[in-house]
Amino acid sequence: MKAILIQPPFTQLNAPYPAIHNLEAFLRGRDIQAAAFDHSIGLYRKIFSRQGLSKVFSDARAALGKGLDAATKIQIDRYLSCEPLYIEWIDGIVDFLAGNDPAMAHRLASAVELPRGARAEAFLAERDGRIGPDEARSLATRILDDLGDFIAYSLDQAFGTVRYAERLASSRADFGEVRSALASSWLMNEFYAPMLDEFWSTRATEDLVLITIPFPGCLLGALACAQSLRRAFGETGRPRIVFGGGYVSTELRGLRDAGIFDFCDYLSFDAGYGSLASIMEGDDKALYRTMYRRGDGALVVAGFPEGDSARFEEGPRRVLAACVEGKRFEALEREAVKGVFPDYRSANFGDYLRIVDSENPMHRLWSDTPWLKYSLAHGCYWRRCSFCDTELEYVADFAPTKIEGLLAVADEASARTGLYGIHFVDEAMPMAALLEFARANRTRGAAGRMEGAPARRPFSYWGNVRFDAAWTQDRCEFLAASGLVAVSGGIEIATERGLAMTDKGFDLASLVRTLVAMRRAGLLVHAYLIYGFPGQPVADIVDSAEFCRQLFASGLVDSAFWHRFVLTRHSRMYREWRDGKRPELKPQDREWSFANNDLSFEGEKDYERFEAPLGAALAAWMEGAELEKPASAWFGRGISKASIAADCVESLIARAEETLDSEIPSPKGRAHWIAGRPIVTEVGQGSVAGKGASGLVWTYRGERCSIELPPAVAAETAAGLLSSTELSLSGMPYAELEARLGLPTPAMAELLSAGLVVV
Incomplete structure (x- = not known):
């Protein structure tokens, strides 16, 4: 069996979101050929490129009609005037933010002819128009943010740097609204669809395509991805499509409308390991924490335990089904969440951007x-x-x-x-x-x-x-x-x-x-x-x-x-309201057929x-x-005005410091030495130990620390014990250390204040 895993747009730009890489490791552990693809960073880099911006400006000029107010027109004219500069600079800026071409920092700091939208202009104005190379990534970030603002205003107001149409997807009662938004989305149709067509043209037929939706801002991207796959492969012999992730598990537990299955074959819930294992085994009578649409159009809610909110309703069009192998898949999932980790072997970290906002x-x-x-x-x-x-x-x-x-x-x-x-x-x-x-x-x-x-x-x-x-x-x-x-x-x-x-x-x-x-x-x-x-x-x-x-x-x-x-349907306080324990809470529920976790309240x-x-x-x-x-x-x-005193926190800090300074370590705690290596030294005249007595000196957090040792304590032995690998790494019981050192209480207190910790 072959599977691919896709992260649709958009998530954060600095690193891969781990879900697809977690599941990739899980599938490989079951001898399934799997590969993960991050379309979030892929689409972002498609847009913010010479070719991408050429299309952005071309479409914007066609979309921006007359009738703009004077202030808006000034800003739009600024962007349109800077079009050649944006296109000239964009590849270098993105490459620089990806950690390449360090010399670009100096060019950004000194260049006069930079494209400047409102954010970049404000950033430079705060610094009298001059920045150092160390601020270059901050300026580069604001140039990208300016372009994002331009796209949102002129072409697609749902556009966001790390999310798309988030508000549309959050607890949207009717799937029809989501479907309509997908059909009219400039970003999905003009950028993501061509990218997907190219992606599928290079893929051999897969058995399984897993698309994760961790956040509401990834929903439209997931739908566009699945829609493109269906077009590319047709309905005969195409891969099975599975949606999962945090959005699915949180927002779609109360699903009534089976329309989402025009895009996918299954919805996988919670950690996903048990659900995916049951789907791959191919027996619809043994599906675990999974939803799908039956041949007669009914929504089947399969393998959820008693008491789960997914089982809130049953009828002819919403059928509850047991999982005959539920215990086995539950055990599999419990073991997987403890022992499966993303190895990121499919991730190219060189694609990601170091954004400084x-x-x-x-x-x-x-x-x-x-x-x-x-x-x-x-x-x-x-x-x-x-x-x-x-x-x-x-x-x-x-x-x-x-x-x-x-x-x-x-x-x-x-x-x-x-x-x-x-x-x-x-x-x-x-x-x-x-x-x-x-x-x-x-x-x-x-x-x-x-x-x-x-x-x-x-x-x-x-x-x-x-x-x-x-x-x-x-x-x-x-x-x-x-x-x-x-x-x-x-x-x-x-x-x-x-x-x-x-x-x-x-x-x-x-x-x-x-x-x-x-x-x-x-x-x-x-x-x-x-x-x-x-x-x-x-x-x-x-x-x-x-x-x-x-x-x-x-x-x-x-x-x-x-x-x-935000009041949510799966919160403890909502459950307590249902149980009559929070009469002061007045949720304002509504009829829904799609996403339903977020609730209004009076x-x-x-x-x-x-x-x-x-x-x-x-x-x-x-x-x-x-x-x-x-x-x-x-x-x-x-x-x-606030009713708390102006020095409320300072007074609590004083109490806290007194408490922390008087803490007594537990004899059962493990002691570790985290300071510099103690050096044996001779203590001079006037010490309590007398002339020629020994002591220890070391550094901790840049400070010189020292203690005097009584005659009964062998200095070399004490220094060796404190600097031992055992005490530094695995630690030893504090009571054992205290006994082996044989130091008086004041000396132990000095150690505990300067590098000896008991955890």
């Missing part, structure tokens, strides 16, 4: 580095946040992955690509798995030296976390010393009331304690924030914003993003007015500006 170092992690993407666990270990889709399998079913297998695959990928950066895309990285990975990562650099072979370079990594009590000071320092560079996590609503409403599992004091520990360790921090929670008072929004301002001002948070709350429009001021405040704070301006000042008249 912000100078903020934390914000840049998302777009400025070509990461290898993996997961330390499937699902979420907390799975209690009231707003999250905790009713869905990909959140609710927690299963840590096999770290040894993950590292083996990552080793292969880094050897092929030369990349040693990992973005863990977990719901929240579990601490136990993170520590296991960190220890293994530390061992990578030392293993070669110990065996006399070349050392393997350790990975740098980051990912999503929960700001909970698991993040002690020692763990933060150990993880930072073991390759962790940054974390992102949900604060949501930064008030005591808000944290309780969202059920985050921590309060403001413990949040600040965790953030202080992360700051001390040098980790970058990104925070996810929510406003517009049902029933949230205006005062609570203002207080949350003020607390966040203080977090930025104190250096505890480096970047953040405010999401407007009062949600009252929060629309906060989007602009919250966004403006956050943009300033992320640039280090306006940090002394009270958050309430961003909201205009009629909004009361």
